[in-house]
Amino acid sequence: MDAFTAGLxxxxxxxxxxxxxxxxxxDDFLAEVEQGELEDLQRLAAEHGVQLHPASTA
Known part of the structure; x- marks a missing residue:
């Protein structure tokens, strides 16, 4: 696994x-912020072909 994938x-x-x-x-505000960050990271992973574990796809 390369450094990019591991870091992501x-x-x-x-x-x-x-x-x-x-x-x-x-903390609803923080939850919204974290949800947005998670969605961005998942999109980045998909764009680079990084396989996510099942919990990361929800």
């Missing part, structure tokens, strides 16, 4: 974690 997957995992934490604490 790491960012997606961290963003998913941050999104979950925001949702659990009821």
């Amino acid at each position: 997957l790491q960012r997606i995992e961290a963003t998913e974690s941050d999104l979950t934490r925001a949702q659990e604490t009821g």
Whole structure:
């Protein structure tokens, strides 16, 4: 796995974690921000042919 792919997957995992934490604490604004970031990262992954684990496709 190259550095780009590893870094992208790491960012997606961290963003998913941050999104979950925001949702659990009821921080709707932060949840929206994290959701947008996650969607951007998923789009970037798709554009570069990076396979995501199932939790990253929701």
